[in-house]
Amino acid sequence: MAIDLTAWAYKMPSWTWNTLIILFSFIVGIIIRSILVPIVRQQGKYGTSYSMIRSIIRHLSKIAAIFIPLLIFNALLPVTRFNAKTFLYVEKATEILITLAFAVVVMRLIRIFEDYLYHRFDINKENNLRERKIRTQIVFIRKLLITLIVIITVAIVLLSFENMRKIGAGLLTGVGVGGIIIGFAAQKSLGNLLAGLQIAFTQPIRMDDVLIVEGEWGKVEEINLTYVVVNIWDKRRLVLPINYFIEKPFQNWTRNTAEILGTVFLQVDFTIPVDKLRQKLTELLESNVLWDGKVNVLQVTDFKEKTMEIRCLMSCRNSGQAFDLRCYVRENMIAYINENFPMALSQTRVTFSSGDIKA
Numbered sequence: 001m002a003i004d005l006t007a008w009a010y011k012m013p014s015w016t017w018n019t020l021i022i023l024f025s026f027i028v029g030i031i032i033r034s035i036l037v038p039i040v041r042q043q044g045k046y047g048t049s050y051s052m053i054r055s056i057i058r059h060l061s062k063i064a065a066i067f068i069p070l071l072i073f074n075a076l077l078p079v080t081r082f083n084a085k086t087f088l089y090v091e092k093a094t095e096i097l098i099t100l101a102f103a104v105v106v107m108r109l110i111r112i113f114e115d116y117l118y119h120r121f122d123i124n125k126e127n128n129l130r131e132r133k134i135r136t137q138i139v140f141i142r143k144l145l146i147t148l149i150v151i152i153t154v155a156i157v158l159l160s161f162e163n164m165r166k167i168g169a170g171l172l173t174g175v176g177v178g179g180i181i182i183g184f185a186a187q188k189s190l191g192n193l194l195a196g197l198q199i200a201f202t203q204p205i206r207m208d209d210v211l212i213v214e215g216e217w218g219k220v221e222e223i224n225l226t227y228v229v230v231n232i233w234d235k236r237r238l239v240l241p242i243n244y245f246i247e248k249p250f251q252n253w254t255r256n257t258a259e260i261l262g263t264v265f266l267q268v269d270f271t272i273p274v275d276k277l278r279q280k281l282t283e284l285l286e287s288n289v290l291w292d293g294k295v296n297v298l299q300v301t302d303f304k305e306k307t308m309e310i311r312c313l314m315s316c317r318n319s320g321q322a323f324d325l326r327c328y329v330r331e332n333m334i335a336y337i338n339e340n341f342p343m344a345l346s347q348t349r350v351t352f353s354s355g356d357i358k359a
Contacts, residue, residue, distance in 0.1 A: 021080055025073035032065055055115040059108040067101040074098060096157055103153040107146055114142050132206040132254075136223060139207060140200035143225050198246060199223065205245050205252060210260075210319040212251035214238060253319050261295060262322035264312040264330045267304075268337065272344035274300060274310070280336050281312050281329065290325040292317050 074094050080087070117138050121131040199205060200223075209220045211230060216238055222229035228245065230238040253260055266277075278298040285291040295315035302309035312329055316322035337344060 021076050022073065025069040025076065028069055028072055030065065032068060052112075052116065055112050059111050059115075060105070063101060063104045063108055067098075067105055070094065070098050070101055092160070095160065099153060099156055099160075103149055106149055110142055110145055114138055132208050133203055135208075136203055136206040137200050139223055140197075140225070147225065199242060204255075206254075209255070210253040212253070213240065213244075259292070259294075260316055260319050260322045262314050262316055262326040262329075264314075264326050264333065265301075266310040266312070266330075266333060266337075267307040268310060269344040270308055272337065272341050274298070276340070277310065277333070277337075280333065281314075284329055284332050285314055285325075288325060288328060290316055290321045290328070 077087075077091060077094065080090070118135070121134045205211065205220050205223070205228070207220055207223060211218060211220060213230060216230070216232050216236075218230040218232035218238060220228060221231040221237070224242070226242055228240050228242050230240065232238055281298045282296055285296050292315050295313055297311075297313040299311055299313075300308055301311040312333065314322075314325060314329065316325055
């Protein structure tokens, strides 16, 4: 039976035989995908907690449906019936596609490892300074590795062509002048890249840090190889070159800890009883879960011509909670003063002498 099957295959037209081999190779990919997709859906039913298997399936299922058929087709290439010239073209194309697919597989493996590290160092907690440090390094290293993989892959593909090797040899003869020209042209880009390396490891900023930069309050959303994206409080994005954070001053509210002090300033009349305000501030803070229970201070910090300045100082776990707590204290302190000491709100006094009053 095997001899008859071989004879039948041999009698088949070459184009039909080649088509069957190609279809067989890619049907394998379709079968694998049809098996993996239900597994992904089944895994999703068991909650959103981290799973290494689910991460592998999510990142590798699509590329596996291409990479595995390419490997099978490459293994079956010797039994195809292409003519000599066509066989060389097909072999070269298959080699390039396998190289590209393998590069994508390596990138996907990096993402799988990144998922594991994200799970290991969860950023979604109050005191997440260590996690933000590590995540900043993870993001930068991942992008740097992917960039290197792309460059190496392109180099491998180009060097697989004989003509490209000749071009490369020709470029090497002019590397002196060319290197100087490229150095000047890429000076700023290389400076940004080196600044990115410095930021990744010295970490003046980290992922999710709260910054005041260019007069705007926001959180670090992305740290790329050459630029940083700051998510401003009103959902705008401020994009800055990465060397900005090496060369220019900025405020980092979460440099050492997420904890922060919030302040509320009140301009009131000199006659207001400060002790009553101090008691009210304590009452407001103790009744609000945003206060972390550490700092509760009310002081007269300045005198002006017509008012005195009172500063309410309170501590919070992070800057977002500090903003909300400041608004809460400001609103309730004004309401308390307006209800109990309405004449103590800032006002202008005018004094008339008896001689100025006419009947």
